[in-house]
Amino acid sequence: MTTEIQTETTEAQTTRGKVYVIDRGRTKLRAGQGLLTGLEVVFRHFRDALTRKLEKPSQQTGVFTVQYPEERLKLPEAFRNFPILLYDDETGQELCTSCFQCQRICPPQVIHMTQARDPATGKPVPAVAEFLIEYDACMSCGLCAEVCPFDAIKMDHEFEYSTDVHGGLTLNKEALNRPISYYEKIAPTFWAEVKDSAMKKLQGNMKRRPDLIGVAPQMVEKIRAQRAAAAAQAPSPTPATPEAAPADKAARLAAARARAAEKAAEATPEPAPDSAPIDKAARLAAIRAANAAKKAEGAADEVAAPATDSAPTDKAARLAAIRAANAAKKAAAEGAPAAGSADFASTPSDAAPAADAAPPASGMPADKAARLAAIRAADAAKKAAAEGAAPASDAAPPASGMPADKAARLAAIRAANAAKKAAAQRDGSEE
Amino acid sequence: MTDILRSWIGGALPDWLIVLIAYLLVTTIVLFYAVGNFIMMVWAERRVVARMQDRLGPNRVGPAGLLQPIADAVKMFTKEDIVPRNADRWVHLLAPIVALAPVAMMLAVIPWGRGWEPVDLNVALLYMVAVSAVSGVGLMMAGWGSNNKFALLGAMRAVAQLVSYEIPAVTALLTVVILAGGMSLLELPYMQAGVPIMGATILCGDPAGCSPLLYSTITSFPGSPNEPVQALDLGLGWWVFTPVGFLGFLVFFIAALAEGERTPFDIPEADSEIVAGYMTEYSGMKFATFYIAQYILNFALSALAATAFLGGWQGPGVAALANMGGPWVHVAAALSAFYLLAKIWILFFVMIWLRGAFPRLRVDQLMDFAWKLLLPLALVNIVSASLMVGLTQWTSAQWGGLISLDGFAPWQRQLIAVLVTAIINIAAAYWILAINQRPKQVEWDEEELIAAS
Numbered sequence: 001m002t003t004e005i006q007t008e009t010t011e012a013q014t015t016r017g018k019v020y021v022i023d024r025g026r027t028k029l030r031a032g033q034g035l036l037t038g039l040e041v042v043f044r045h046f047r048d049a050l051t052r053k054l055e056k057p058s059q060q061t062g063v064f065t066v067q068y069p070e071e072r073l074k075l076p077e078a079f080r081n082f083p084i085l086l087y088d089d090e091t092g093q094e095l096c097t098s099c100f101q102c103q104r105i106c107p108p109q110v111i112h113m114t115q116a117r118d119p120a121t122g123k124p125v126p127a128v129a130e131f132l133i134e135y136d137a138c139m140s141c142g143l144c145a146e147v148c149p150f151d152a153i154k155m156d157h158e159f160e161y162s163t164d165v166h167g168g169l170t171l172n173k174e175a176l177n178r179p180i181s182y183y184e185k186i187a188p189t190f191w192a193e194v195k196d197s198a199m200k201k202l203q204g205n206m207k208r209r210p211d212l213i214g215v216a217p218q219m220v221e222k223i224r225a226q227r228a229a230a231a232a233q234a235p236s237p238t239p240a241t242p243e244a245a246p247a248d249k250a251a252r253l254a255a256a257r258a259r260a261a262e263k264a265a266e267a268t269p270e271p272a273p274d275s276a277p278i279d280k281a282a283r284l285a286a287i288r289a290a291n292a293a294k295k296a297e298g299a300a301d302e303v304a305a306p307a308t309d310s311a312p313t314d315k316a317a318r319l320a321a322i323r324a325a326n327a328a329k330k331a332a333a334e335g336a337p338a339a340g341s342a343d344f345a346s347t348p349s350d351a352a353p354a355a356d357a358a359p360p361a362s363g364m365p366a367d368k369a370a371r372l373a374a375i376r377a378a379d380a381a382k383k384a385a386a387e388g389a390a391p392a393s394d395a396a397p398p399a400s401g402m403p404a405d406k407a408a409r410l411a412a413i414r415a416a417n418a419a420k421k422a423a424a425q426r427d428g429s430e431e
Numbered sequence: 432m433t434d435i436l437r438s439w440i441g442g443a444l445p446d447w448l449i450v451l452i453a454y455l456l457v458t459t460i461v462l463f464y465a466v467g468n469f470i471m472m473v474w475a476e477r478r479v480v481a482r483m484q485d486r487l488g489p490n491r492v493g494p495a496g497l498l499q500p501i502a503d504a505v506k507m508f509t510k511e512d513i514v515p516r517n518a519d520r521w522v523h524l525l526a527p528i529v530a531l532a533p534v535a536m537m538l539a540v541i542p543w544g545r546g547w548e549p550v551d552l553n554v555a556l557l558y559m560v561a562v563s564a565v566s567g568v569g570l571m572m573a574g575w576g577s578n579n580k581f582a583l584l585g586a587m588r589a590v591a592q593l594v595s596y597e598i599p600a601v602t603a604l605l606t607v608v609i610l611a612g613g614m615s616l617l618e619l620p621y622m623q624a625g626v627p628i629m630g631a632t633i634l635c636g637d638p639a640g641c642s643p644l645l646y647s648t649i650t651s652f653p654g655s656p657n658e659p660v661q662a663l664d665l666g667l668g669w670w671v672f673t674p675v676g677f678l679g680f681l682v683f684f685i686a687a688l689a690e691g692e693r694t695p696f697d698i699p700e701a702d703s704e705i706v707a708g709y710m711t712e713y714s715g716m717k718f719a720t721f722y723i724a725q726y727i728l729n730f731a732l733s734a735l736a737a738t739a740f741l742g743g744w745q746g747p748g749v750a751a752l753a754n755m756g757g758p759w760v761h762v763a764a765a766l767s768a769f770y771l772l773a774k775i776w777i778l779f780f781v782m783i784w785l786r787g788a789f790p791r792l793r794v795d796q797l798m799d800f801a802w803k804l805l806l807p808l809a810l811v812n813i814v815s816a817s818l819m820v821g822l823t824q825w826t827s828a829q830w831g832g833l834i835s836l837d838g839f840a841p842w843q844r845q846l847i848a849v850l851v852t853a854i855i856n857i858a859a860a861y862w863i864l865a866i867n868q869r870p871k872q873v874e875w876d877e878e879e880l881i882a883a884s
Contacts, residue, residue, distance in 0.1 A: 039784060049485050
């Protein structure tokens with residue numbers, strides 16, 4: 001009575017993709033044959049549902065239920081829920097440079113970020129200080145991931161975020177950070193497409209990130225420990241050690257640069273007698289840089305070098321050399337104006353120690369800061385003098401042991417304070 | 432039960448108290464049996480229909496979701512009992528009771544196993560039919576007492592359906608009455624001993640050489656002049672294997688579906704279309720009572736169908752164990768009870784199967800089906816049943832000399848009867864199906880029409 005029905009449909013590949021051809025059986029059924037065919041179909045479903053699961057779409061029967069918390073379907077790579085931030089597994093460096101592209105494109109405007117700044121100079125660096133995404137208002141459009149030029153923001157597969165704490169859905173950088181290996185796991189082909197360019201860009205950005213800025217918060221301790229370990233390993237005599245070799249090389253490079261800078265400074269024509277100290281200062285800086293480089297080289301040879309010193313020394317040396325060279329070039333180029341400003345403070349001569357003693361993070365040329373401070377101090381002093389206050393003489397630059405720019409700034413502040421005080425006293429006496 | 436109690440505590444208590452306690456015990460056991468089955472049926476229905484729809488069904492509460500009915504019961508108990516403001520309070524309250532009570536009463540006369548019958552009533556079939564009709568009053572009360580026009584309409588539909596389908600159901604049961612020569616349900620399983628189709632007509636030629644494991648003493652027809660005979664008994668002489676029984680079973684089972692409001696006849700409470708019909712204004716335990724009533728009605732009707740057509744507790748091995756005597760009788764009783772339960776559950780599975788496969792009928796289709804198909808078939812079946820009895824039991828004198836089959840052996844007479852009734856039933860079925868066919872659509876010749884105009 002019942003008609004023959006194939007249990008499996010046939011698959012056919014056409015130009016428009018896969019087509020499933022389902023045999024619907026006989027269409028002409030009489031006198032209850034349709035009822036029996038229906039019963040047969042239902043029984044087949046019942047029997048198969050007891051024994052197997054529905055696995056491929058060409059299968060007509062079998063349990064299709066996925067017992068969700070215990071069983072999960074494999075999500076497609078392109079599945080997207082909420083954005084996450086990526087950081088490199090080894091260096092801990094975040095891919096994000098806080099370019100604000102995602103914040104600009106975000107339709108519900110749930111992305112907020114602050115750019116990282118060098119603590120010493122206050123200049124922005126290509127890293128993000130804090131990153132907030134309000135997941136509760138995120139519409140999962142994925143535009144942020146699409147627009148990101150550094151492949152730093154990607155769409156996650158995680159979707160179980162239900163909570164009774166509304167504020168808990170605003171995630172900060174630490175909560176958003178995922179290692180690249182995680183993203184590689186959930187979307188291997190997507191990551192493979194962008195991997196090379198993303199890592200290249202990251203390498204470039206890492207060079208402009210001082211110290212631990214740009215390192216994922218959860219990786220900071222680990223990276224610090226790693227660097228310490230690297231420093232301890234560096235003294236090993238074999239240059240094959242990857243940490244020791246660059247240090248050595250860097251130090252030599254720094255020395256070479258310092259020498260080159262020295263030569264350049266010497267080679268510049270000297271148009272005015274005022275330029276002599278500048279030249280001198282530049283030479284001094286170069287010598288100091290060379291010394292520092294030598295010291296770094298020496299440190300590399302020492303067996304029991306202090307753990308934390310080696311890496312910074314190398315970096316500092318390189319930095320000092322570069323700065324010294326810059327200062328020398330600038331001094332040579334600026335010539336007269338620089339000499340003119342030397343009336344207020346012994347700027348050029350102080351520039352070299354400033355450059356040398358400046359913390360490695362310093363982005364601003366030290367001499368400029370010192371000059372600024374001196375100008376401010378002078379102004380304050382003049383103002384104080386004009387107002388008839390006695391303690392204007394405090395504005396004189398003090399102790400030379402301190403880094404010049406700091407001292408100059410201090411002096412300026414003091415002068416300003418004194419001027420204010422004087423003004424206040426005068427006001428008081430008038431009343 | 433009464434006898435067991437008498438033998439245990441006969442001296443300590445007056446006899447009337449023992450009888451009372453015995454019947455109370457039996458009632459409790461039967462009701463617990465039914466309710467236990469109800470709970471399992473709710474679970475099984477949900478699980479089975481889920482598999483038919485490629486799902487899993489309830490699987491969270493307890494192992495394989497077995498405690499789901501308990502969870503549902505807890506939910507039902509904790510629900511608010513709402514009575515509409517202008518409802519007839521007493522009718523509203525009594526309706527579920529009136530719906531459930533007759534269903535529970537039906538359980539009293541069913542032989543649950545060999546020798547396990549609560550009450551031996553000689554008009555048990557009549558009692559079943561009469562009592563089950565009362566539950567229609569409960570439905571009407573529910574619709575009326577709710578003071579809700581939709582509930583009332585639903586009740587009227589339900590009662591119309593019950594009344595319509597009672598006629599084919601009772602007519603189908605009439606064939607059983609004719610075959611059995613009486614209305615006692617207790618006798619029915621005994622009469623369905625033997626082998627398929629031939630029944631208990633293959634007699635033992637040599638009374639000394641017949642093993643009691645294969646042959647048992649059969650009284651073929653109450654009040655028949657035939658002497659009890661030793662016949663081959665495999666416990667499979669079910670009437671459903673004969674043409675008369677098969678047609679009767681089909682008609683009765685379909686009518687039972689309608690009476691129990693099962694898909695495809697669940698029009699009164701069509702949950703996807705109307706708001707549960709007469710149960711619209713019921714909530715909590717009152718609603719649950721209707722639910723219980725419906726499932727126990729299905730259970731009782733399955734038991735009745737199994738007893739009347741599928742041999743009841745009859746099955747392979749029961750007679751053999753009973754013939755061994757002694758404690759084996761109790762084993763036979765337990766086995767027979769299992770057989771009946773298995774048959775009930777197979778019928779219940781078929782109900783779920785139909786529910787999984789078929790859509791609901793329209794009201795006009797429902798009525799058509801009852802009056803145009805089931806009733807004629809049942810009426811023809813009565814003729815067949817009468818012929819069956821005549822051909823197998825009647826003597827030449829009873830036929831008035833018209834037909835003389837006295838010279839034939841019982842199995843020959845059975846074979847003749849089966850063939851004759853098969854021809855009648857098949858021919859009738861074809862004929863009735865044919866006249867019920869949709870009239871052929873006239874194909875208009877357009878050109879001719881244009882030419883004519």
